[in-house]
Amino acid sequence: MMKSRPRRSRPSAVSPAARQLQQGLRVLSQILHHQVPADAALSQHFHKEQSDAHSRNWCIEHIYGFLREGQGIDLLQRHPTLLKTLWVHYLLRHQQISEGLHRHQVDEEFKDTVIPAGSLPAWLEMQVEEQYDDGAENLIKASTRAAEMDLRVNAAKGVSREAVLKQLELQHILAAPTPWSPWGIRLNKHLPINRNALFENGTLEVQDEGSQVVALLANAQSGQTVIDFCAGAGGKTLVLGSQMQSRGRLVAMDVNERRLNNLRPRLKRAGLDNVQTVLLKDEQDPYLSRWQAKADLLLIDAPCSGTGTLRRNPDLKWRLTPESLERLQATQQRILAAASQLVKSGGEMVYATCSLLASENQQQVQAFIDAHPEFSLVPVQSRLQQLGIKLKTTSPWLQLLPSQHGCDGLFVAILRKN
Incomplete structure (x- = not known):
């Protein structure tokens, strides 16, 4: 059996x-x-x-x-x-x-x-509350909401924002002009825009409106020598290039080879042929000596805490510590000191971060000016008026906030070498 x-x-x-x-x-x-x-x-x-x-x-x-x-x-x-x-x-x-x-x-x-x-580490929440006082609660809440999808029309392609909006409408894509950037478009929802013909032919780029404004304030001109010192993947490099209309010399520098490699196809798609990419070891790279006092314009989009981009990159706040913030601040100081040597007399240096914190922004700029009296602040409000950007600031610099401006929290200051 x-x-x-x-x-x-x-x-x-x-x-x-x-x-x-x-x-x-x-x-x-x-x-x-x-x-x-x-x-x-x-x-x-x-x-x-x-x-x-x-x-x-x-x-x-x-x-x-x-x-x-x-x-x-x-x-x-x-x-x-x-x-x-x-x-x-x-x-x-x-x-x-x-x-x-x-x-x-x-x-x-x-x-x-x-x-x-x-929604924030207690030490960071305390800093935000001390700095922004009555506005802190709304700022923290705004930083927990998902960011909208912003696009930038590539001025180098010779097409207007209105024309692009009409093309998007024909594709049944709901979009509207951004309130501050004259080249910005905001979609009503996130879409895989990289599959769209307007993206593929370089007419459109994905870029937060605040980032567009910062790059526009640099006000790069045709024929200038312009250095984007911390270019990263090149979002602001592309704006500088479009302002220059591919005339002059634009150098995109960074310590991250992968990011620079990602920039190259973006340059090709945008139709910019005056951009040189340079991989640096660090801010003390001997290569920089050949650019001593050569730049008409230098943009420093400094490495920072990213507290202004928590809507898009919320994982940053889970990793940020007081010690890592101190290391970032030391890096910012070294970059300012080294990069400023590349600016010629009469040239301008634009210092920007995507941080909400004064310790990375206003305090860094003021400490730099105190140590380098040959540099002085150019009031950002005058540049805003010059470019027809309808933002208002009573400070010599500009701090954008998601709670107030509807874009990422970015800081920008313009300094001129006397």
Whole structure:
């Protein structure tokens, strides 16, 4: 008589909600434990996981939603294993999981943990409140909202913003002029614009309106020698080039080779042929000696905390610490001291950041002027009026805020070498 084989127990089916929970947790672990930027972590996840458009959109929405809300941000720095519990609480608050799944997934050691409200680390929130006083609450709230999608019309292509808006309308894309940048367009929702013919032929670039304004304030002219000292992927380089109409010399410098490589196809698409890219070792690279006192205009888009871009890059606030902020401030001081030597007499230097913090902005500029009396401030308001940009500032510099101007929080000061 044959013995019957014992039945193998089937693994219990994983519910879609539980699967999404686990997938999101893996992405968040990459971002918050392994310091992978959010967009890169999501891209890697989608490359490995076969998922449909609905699943991808869910993951993007809630990963960024979790990072923007920031609840438990201080607790996580002290207890890295708390991440799963914070993620489960977030999903329950947004009705993405059931009470039963919530109870099952919360780690036992954290089941009684009280998650404090607050979207910023306490030390950073304190700095923002001290600096912005009554405006701090609205500023912090605005920094937790998703940013709108802004485009810039490439003036070098000889087409008006109005003409591009009409072309978008024919494509049934809802868009409107931005209030401050004369070349800006704001879409009513995020779209894969990189597949659009207007993007492919260089007529349009994706760029936040605040970033457009900063680059426009540099006011590059045809025939000048212009240096973009911290060019990165070149968003502001492209604006400078369009202002120069490809006449003169434009040098894009950076210490990141990958970013400079990403700039080259953008230059080609934009139709700019007067741009030279230069990879630097650091701000003390001996190569810089050949540019001593040669620049009519120098733009420093300095590395910074990125606190003005938290709507787009909310993962930055989870990594920022008082110590990392101090290191950034020291880097900014070194870059200002070194790059300023490239400006010729009568030339201008534009210092910009995407930070909300005076310690990276106003205080850095004032300390530089105190140490370099040959430089003086050019009132930004006069430049705004000259360019027909309808922004107002009573300070010699300009601080843009998401709560007040509807764009990223950027700072810009213009200095002239006497």
